[in-house]
Amino acid sequence: MSSIRADFPILARQHRGKNMVYLDSAATTQKPKAVIEAVSDYYLQHNANVHRAAHKLADEATAMLEGARSLAQEFINAPCSQEIVFTRGTTEAINLVANVLHSLVNQDDEILITVLEHHSNIVPWQMLAQRTGAKLVAVNVDSQGNLDLADFHSKLGPRTKIFACSHVSNALGTVNPITQMVSDAANNSTITVVDGAQAALHETIDVQAIGCDFYAFSGHKMYAPTGIGVLFGKLSLLDSLPPWQGGGEMIEHVTLQHSTYQKPPYKFEAGTPNIAGAVGLGAAIKYLGEIPRKQLIQQENELLHRTVNRLQQLPGIRLVGEPTRRSAVISFLLEGSHPHDIGTLLDQQGVAVRTGHHCAMPLMEFLGIPGTIRASFSLYNNDDDTNRLIAAVEKAATFL
Numbered sequence: 016m017s018s019i020r021a022d023f024p025i026l027a028r029q030h031r032g033k034n035m036v037y038l039d040s041a042a043t044t045q046k047p048k049a050v051i052e053a054v055s056d057y058y059l060q061h062n063a064n065v066h067r068a069a070h071k072l073a074d075e076a077t078a079m080l081e082g083a084r085s086l087a088q089e090f091i092n093a094p095c096s097q098e099i100v101f102t103r104g105t106t107e108a109i110n111l112v113a114n115v116l117h118s119l120v121n122q123d124d125e126i127l128i129t130v131l132e133h134h135s136n137i138v139p140w141q142m143l144a145q146r147t148g149a150k151l152v153a154v155n156v157d158s159q160g161n162l163d164l165a166d167f168h169s170k171l172g173p174r175t176k177i178f179a180c181s182h183v184s185n186a187l188g189t190v191n192p193i194t195q196m197v198s199d200a201a202n203n204s205t206i207t208v209v210d211g212a213q214a215a216l217h218e219t220i221d222v223q224a225i226g227c228d229f230y231a232f233s234g235h236k237m238y239a240p241t242g243i244g245v246l247f248g249k250l251s252l253l254d255s256l257p258p259w260q261g262g263g264e265m266i267e268h269v270t271l272q273h274s275t276y277q278k279p280p281y282k283f284e285a286g287t288p289n290i291a292g293a294v295g296l297g298a299a300i301k302y303l304g305e306i307p308r309k310q311l312i313q314q315e316n317e318l319l320h321r322t323v324n325r326l327q328q329l330p331g332i333r334l335v336g337e338p339t340r341r342s343a344v345i346s347f348l349l350e351g352s353h354p355h356d357i358g359t360l361l362d363q364q365g366v367a368v369r370t371g372h373h374c375a376m377p378l379m380e381f382l383g384i385p386g387t388i389r390a391s392f393s394l395y396n397n398d399d400d401t402n403r404l405i406a407a408v409e410k411a412a413t414f415l
């Protein structure tokens with residue numbers, strides 16, 4: 016882990032005379048030099064618009080964009096690169112799906128989500144339900160933060176047109192049994208959409224093994240720049256669904272009255288794409304391929320469990336969610352204090368965590384709390400970070 020820390024220049028930053036402890040990677044990860052340099056090299060050496068012009072720089076930029084698409088395809092084991100649509104991130108990917116599925120949904124249908132979802136996997140479905148008259152239904156969680164599978168099976172029925180579910184919860188760290196749920200939903204002829212924002216870095220993603228129709232993730236949560244993400248969609252669906260946004264790049268032929276569209280993925284990529292972002296995503300994927308990722312994930316899980324155990328031993332700490340399988344996230348409360356106050360006291364000690372509802376207000380309402388303190392880990396965190404977190408929480412408790 017010490018060698019991978021050296022790859023992330025920002026981790027050497029000092030704050031109040033000490034190294035900063037970054038435990039907010041679920042919000043966004045820090046970036047390795049390899050990604051920063053790839054983006055810089057793109058702008059220094061290759062910058063041009065893609066696909067259209069007949070000149071060297073445009074050819075290079077196009078090859079770099081399409082190279083990143085192929086890397087993303089391999090990263091999630093998608094059968095072909097036409098199934099990789101570049102988006103701004105998970106939010107845009109899910110909005111894209113919710114918009115293009117409009118034509119398949121009617122007022123007798125149900126859209127099944129879960130109480131665990133991030134707002135990005137709730138609000139687009141609410142909007143689709145409002146437009147079509149379909150009913151939005153949500154699977155409950157139990158007190159540990161696991162999805163209630165009996166509730167899932169009782170709610171998955173003949174009317175369920177779409178099932179949209181996170182792979183990993185950003186608020187509690189729950190790893191959902193996504194392959195099983197997707198398989199049950201697919202057997203019910205339900206279209207499946209997986210929000211992989213928190214899974215892409217910490218799990219091995221294999222969309223063919225999961226069997227989902229759509230899988231979305233964000234580059235910035237896996238060491239790539241902000242503003243780039245991926246929507247995987249099965250080619251048969253992408254082929255048959257209408258485009259979402261209209262404009263340049265997505266058309267084949269345009270008259271004043273009518274247009275024909277490109278094949279996927281371009282049909283869903285109107286306008287100039289985030290080329291530098293895609294190059295950065297490709298560099299992040301390459302970087303992940305070069306480090307001993309599986310071993311680091313294993314070490315991260317061990318660190319996570321050591322941290323959970325130590326937090327549990329502190330007086331007044333209440334863990335929020337104790338899921339059967341946890342990934343990278345610990346949510347907790349300190350009795351008698353507001354999460355924001357603790358967040359501020361930790362920040363004063365150079366420990367960066369996130370506090371609040373974590374864009375999961377329905378989950379917080381279900382749990383009967385306004386929010387939590389969330390420490391989230393990445394492959395570069397180590398025992399020193401945990402020691403600093405524990406010491407900072409202990410100190411914060413003495414102030415309250």
Ligand SMILES: Cc1ncc(COP(=O)(O)O)c(C=O)c1O
Pocket residue numbers: 041042103104105106107133135136181183184185210212213233
């Ligand atoms: C589970 C989950 N889904 C979706 C999102 C939205 O991702 P983005 O803001 O990159 O679009 C997040 C971001 O925190 C998330 O954690």
